[in-house]
Amino acid sequence: MAAKAPMDNEAKIRLAMSILAGIVNDTGVPRNIRRAAAEALTHLRDLSLSPAVRAANAISALEEVSQDPNMPIHARTRIWNVISILETVRD
Numbered sequence: 001m002a003a004k005a006p007m008d009n010e011a012k013i014r015l016a017m018s019i020l021a022g023i024v025n026d027t028g029v030p031r032n033i034r035r036a037a038a039e040a041l042t043h044l045r046d047l048s049l050s051p052a053v054r055a056a057n058a059i060s061a062l063e064e065v066s067q068d069p070n071m072p073i074h075a076r077t078r079i080w081n082v083i084s085i086l087e088t089v090r091d
Contacts (some may be wrong), residue, residue: 005043007073008078009051009055009089009090009091010051010053012085012086012088012089013044013051013054013055013086013089015085016040016044016055016058016085016086017041017044018024018080019046019082019085020037020038020040020041020082021041022076022078023037023075023079023085024037024038024041024048025055026075028075029071029072029075029077030068030070030071032063032065032068033068033070033071033075033079036061036062036064037062039061040057040058040059040062040082041045041058043058043059043061049071050091051089052087052090052091053091054062054066054091055087055089056086056087058082058086059083059086059087062082062083063083065079066079066080066083
């Protein structure tokens with residue numbers, strides 16, 4: 001069985017954006033957390049910056065709310081997943 005090729009930076013960013021879009025559209029997630037996910041999406045869409053800078057900016061936006069006690073567990077897990085994906089993006 002062949003090893004799976006590692007994802008490139010843009011593929012990682014697309015995956016993170018897909019997960020974040022799900023959070024933004026989930027009305028069961030508090031508004032401030034959806035707003036942070038939307039802000040992270042905006043950072044990831046900023047093509048004037050390098051992939052690593054876009055990822056770092058998005059992580060920064062998400063870390064602020066990642067410890068919010070009002071966040072549902074499923075949303076927290078998805079945000080941690082996005083942060084983990086974005087931490088692997090390197091220039």
